[in-house]
Amino acid sequence: MRLYFLLVISTVTPLLVTPLSILEVLDKTSSVLKLLESAWEFVNNDLGIVEISDRKRERMIFSKIDNINMQLVDMNAKINGQGMTSRNLFVTIQTVTNFQDDGINMLLRKKTYIPEELEVQLELNDLRIKHLFIENYYQRMEKYVIDLEDYKNSTLIDFIDGVVSNYPNSAISLVEAVNRQVTESKFLRMLLTQFNLTNSDYPCKERRSAQQAFYNFFGEILLINTKSHVLIEVAYIIKHLYGQGNFTKRISDDNKQFRANMNNIITTTRPYMMQASLELWRCDPKEHIPDETYIEFTNFLHGYILNKANLDGRGQCHEECNIFSYIRNTEVNVKCNDDNRWCNSQLPCPKIVNCQFIDSAMTVCESRMPNTKRRYEYVELIEKNRTLGKKKSCRAGDEFSLATYRDWVVFKCSYCFCLCDEGAKYFSDRYINLRTVMATTSDNRVVTGVRFVKHNRILHLQVQEGRLVENGEIDRSTVRWVPVENYKIVDKHIFNGQDYHTLSWEQRGFELHDVMVEEGFVVTGVKFKSIDSRIYLEVLKTPFNFTSGKLETESYFKENPRSQANHTFSKELKLIHPDVPTTNGTNTNRSTNRYVQFINTDYYKDAGQTTVPFFDAQPVESAEPVPLSGIGIYHKGRSGSGGFIAPRIFTYNFATHLQPFKEKR
Structure with a gap:
C-alpha cells in the first residue's frame, strides 16, 4: 500500500x-x-x-x-x-x-x-x-x-x-x-x-x-x-x-x-x-557596448563647416548661410577662396544641407575621418564663448582658427555650419537589409525572438527560431538564431532598393509600428520594406494547428498598417536637441505609432557629429520560448537624447485556448 x-x-x-x-x-x-x-x-x-x-x-x-x-x-x-x-x-x-x-x-x-x-x-x-x-x-x-x-x-x-x-x-x-x-x-x-x-x-x-x-x-x-x-x-x-x-x-x-x-x-x-x-521588450543594459548592445549608422550625417565663398557656385559671398539649404557636390565651388588651409584640409562633401550662421570666429579641432567617424572633435565659438561638442586636447596640426573676412569690402565671407550627407566611399554604414528573414518552416520552426545585428555594414533584423510542437509549445533543444544572409553591397547582382536600402537625406524615415497576426497564425518571418522615404516592417505569418503544432505549407505577409496609401499621415516623432544615446541616463520613454527620421546630434552637445537614433542590439526573447503573435518596432529614449530604435515581440495568446477542465479517458 x-x-x-x-x-x-x-x-x-x-x-x-x-x-x-x-x-x-x-x-x-x-x-x-x-x-x-x-x-x-x-x-x-x-x-x-x-x-x-x-x-x-x-x-x-x-x-x-x-x-x-x-x-x-x-x-x-x-x-x-x-x-x-x-x-x-x-x-x-x-x-x-x-x-x-x-x-x-x-x-x-x-x-x-x-x-x-x-x-x-x-x-x-x-x-x-x-x-x-x-x-x-x-x-x-x-x-x-x-x-x-x-x-x-x-x-x-x-x-x-x-x-x-x-x-x-x-x-x-x-x-x-x-x-x-x-x-x-x-x-x-x-x-x-x-x-x-x-x-x-x-x-x-x-x-x-x-x-x-x-x-x-x-x-x-x-x-x-x-x-x-x-x-x-x-x-x-x-x-x-x-x-x-x-x-x-x-x-x-x-x-x-x-x-x-x-x-x-x-x-x-x-x-x-x-x-x-502580450508585449515583451528589453530594458537598457548595464553598460552600452558597441555592436553588442547597440548599433549605429556611421558617417552618414555630420556637422560640416565651410565658407560661403565655397558654397556659392560663383565663389561669391553675396548670400546668407541659410540660403544654402541643399547643395550637391557638382554645385559646390571647387576653389578654396579663404586665406588659410581649412578648405583643402577637409574631405569633400557630396551633399550639403541646412546651412546656418553660427559665429564670426571659431576654433575647430578637426578629427581624422573616416577612422574616427567624426569630422570634428569640437568647435569653440570665440564671440559666443560656447563650445560645440566636448572640448578636450587637440592633436598638433588638427586645430584651425576660422574668422569672417571681407570680399570686395562690402560682403562678409562668413563660415557656415551645415550638415554633410556623406558618401559611401567614406565607409558609411547606412544600409538596411530588405530581404525576407524567416524561420525554417519546412522543419516546423517558428520565430521565437528577434534582434538587430550588423553584418557586412548592413543592418539586419535577425530572427530566433524553434520547432513548434503540440499545444503551442516550443522544443527548447531546437531554439537557435538563424544566421543572417552573407552578402555585400558590392557583390554582383546585389542592388539598392531590391536587396538593401541606402539611407540618404531624402530617404531616412523609419516607421514605429506593431504588426500583429490573426488568431490561428504564428509569426514565421520578418521583412523590411522601403516605401517612398521610409522603412516599414512586415511580418510573415503561417496558419497552424494548435493541438498538433503542425504548420500549414502556405505563408503570407502581414503588411504594416502604415504601409498602405495613408502612410503619409503618420505623425513624426521629433528628436529635440538629441545627444548621443549612450550618455548617462535611463531611456524610459517608449514611443510607437509614429515615424522617426535619422538626424544629427545637437550642435552644442556633440557638434552634430553622430547620427541618431541608434539601434538596440539586445536580443528580445522570452525566458520560456514561445511562438509569437506579433513583432513591433518602437523608439525608446528620454528628453534630450537620440534614443534607440528597438524591436519588441508579442507572445502567443494562449488564453484563447483555455477550456473547462476535462479528464483524460
Missing part, C-alpha cells in the same frame, strides 16, 4: 519545481486523478491492508511507477531546459523556504519594477502565506508516507485529522480561501491594471509578457488546488486504511468540488488573461 502513496506523492511534487503553463497543469492533473482513482480502488477493495508480497505484482507496480517517473523526467527537462541527473523514484523533501521562483513569488518580486498598490501587495503576500502552509502540509505528508515505519499510527492519524478538519488553517480551508481570493473581480482587476501600466518594466526585467505572468501565476494556483486535492484524498485513503471509516461519499463529493473549483478558476480568470498585454 505504501507504494501507491509514494506513487501519488512523487507524481505531484515535481510539478512545483517551476511555474507551469495552465495547459500543462491541466494535462498532468488529469493523470494524477487517474492515479488517485486507482489508489482508492486498491485500498477500497481491501487489497492494500498488508504489505504487498507477490513479487510479480510488485514488479508490475514498480514498472508503472518507473514509467510515470520517466514521464515526469521528460516534463521536468522540458520545463527547466535541462535533464535530471538521477532516476530516483522518490523526490527529496525540500523545506518551504526553497520555493523562491513559483508564480506567486514571481509576482511579488515585481514590486521592484512597477509601482504597486498596497492592497495588491497585501493580497499577494496573503496568498503566499496560504501557499506555504499548504506546501508544509504536503511535505509533512510526504515524509510520513516515505518513512512510515518510523511513526506510530496515531501520529499519522492526528496529522490527517488536521488536514481534513474544518479549522481555518486546515488544508481544506486554506485551498478554499485561496480560490475565493483569486477569483474575486476586484483582485483580478487590480492585478491586471498593475501589469498593464505603460511604465511597467516587469516584462523586460523578467523576460515575460504580462499575460505570461498571469498565465504562470494561475497555473500555480491550479497546482495548489491539485496538490491540495491529492493531499486530502490521500488523507481519506489513510483514514480508511486504518479503520477510521468509509469515505467513499466524501471522496466522491471532493472530486466533484475539485473539478468545479478548477473550472471556476479557468472561466473567471480567462477574460483577464485575454486583456493582459
